[in-house]
Amino acid sequence: MKKYFFYLSMALMAFVFASCGMGGNHTSSGRPYELLVVVDPGVWERAAGRALHDVLDSEMPGLPQPESSFRIMYTSSKDYNSTLKLVRNIIIVDIKDTFTKGSFKFAKDVYASPQLILTIQAPNEEEFEKFVTENKQVIIDFFTRAEMNRQIISLEKKHNNYISARVDSLFGADIWIPSELANYKTGKDFFWASTNKGAADQNFVIYSYPYTDKDTFTKEYFVHKRDSFMKANIPGFKEGVYMSTDSLRTSVRPIRVHDKYALEARGLWRMEGDFMGGPFVSHSRVDEKNHRVVVAEVFVYSPEKMKRNLLRQVEASLYTLKLPGEVKESQIPLGETREAEKTKK
Numbered sequence: 001m002k003k004y005f006f007y008l009s010m011a012l013m014a015f016v017f018a019s020c021g022m023g024g025n026h027t028s029s030g031r032p033y034e035l036l037v038v039v040d041p042g043v044w045e046r047a048a049g050r051a052l053h054d055v056l057d058s059e060m061p062g063l064p065q066p067e068s069s070f071r072i073m074y075t076s077s078k079d080y081n082s083t084l085k086l087v088r089n090i091i092i093v094d095i096k097d098t099f100t101k102g103s104f105k106f107a108k109d110v111y112a113s114p115q116l117i118l119t120i121q122a123p124n125e126e127e128f129e130k131f132v133t134e135n136k137q138v139i140i141d142f143f144t145r146a147e148m149n150r151q152i153i154s155l156e157k158k159h160n161n162y163i164s165a166r167v168d169s170l171f172g173a174d175i176w177i178p179s180e181l182a183n184y185k186t187g188k189d190f191f192w193a194s195t196n197k198g199a200a201d202q203n204f205v206i207y208s209y210p211y212t213d214k215d216t217f218t219k220e221y222f223v224h225k226r227d228s229f230m231k232a233n234i235p236g237f238k239e240g241v242y243m244s245t246d247s248l249r250t251s252v253r254p255i256r257v258h259d260k261y262a263l264e265a266r267g268l269w270r271m272e273g274d275f276m277g278g279p280f281v282s283h284s285r286v287d288e289k290n291h292r293v294v295v296a297e298v299f300v301y302s303p304e305k306m307k308r309n310l311l312r313q314v315e316a317s318l319y320t321l322k323l324p325g326e327v328k329e330s331q332i333p334l335g336e337t338r339e340a341e342k343t344k345k
Helices: 041-045 047-056 125-134 136-157 161-171 219-233 308-318
Strands: 004-007 034-038 071-075 089-095 103-108 116-122 183-187 190-194 201-210 242-257 260-272 277-287 292-301 336-339
Touching: 034 047, 041 047, 041 089, 047 089, 047 125, 047 136, 089 125, 089 136, 116 125, 116 136, 125 136, 136 308, 161 183, 161 190, 161 201, 183 219, 190 219, 201 219, 201 308, 219 242, 219 260, 219 277, 219 292, 242 277, 277 308, 292 308
Parallel strands: 034 071, 034 089, 089 116
Antiparallel strands: 004 336, 103 116, 183 190, 190 201, 201 292, 242 260, 260 277, 277 292
């Protein structure tokens, strides 16, 4: 059995928490998934800066059209003024020959709240380029999780209590989903909630089935189960139309949720016999108390519009799912990117 651990605090990097300055006095500015890079203009235009730009500009996986992971802004150190210091997500490029290797450190709520400032240090531009390229996913996951944690805080304060109660009565589980998802449908071991807005529709689905063995957590088995549940419970507007999974555009990876194994799947859904489709994200987890697999999923339908933030907004709900016997963690850990071990039960 193999474990893969990528800790921001391990050999390649070190995180430093800090809380100082104007922390509690200002509200941060900027939109979700917007980043400010503080960097010397010459560095930004050379290979080191282009490497960081390419990491931040990489496409978010599982979307039908290309969309960058983040919206990028940049400024020089001399123009990094009190207004720009209020931006919610900041990356500071710090290249000095006093450093011996590439590393990270981050500070929380320094000038405003909520705010995260990630400093990337390296002894020279060549080492900076190498370090950033090697840690591409770490950087993306760090700010993505930070934004999802902000959404989770919002969900804790305001979520659909009625839908939470329905999920509890059907599955013995607790979850927070946006209050806008007010329409719902119940099936056998299945529940679906939706905004039903048409042009920008957000959806949440949860279903369960018996846990058999570790082969349950494969892409093939996931697609098979998803297709069977969706075909039975999400039909189209006419006979013979139903939801299915685009298996070629679906990817899976092991992650940790509440420090337990989960299989994340993301990709595209479509309506067989129709032209509707869009992206989805799901978490498959073992309910140990009831010897079953519980799958929580979000998907969106937003034709001809950008879908990144629409999907990520509801994706945060997946991390709030608390199965029977679990203690809900209020935040996704920022300081690690850890791939879970393959389950042997």
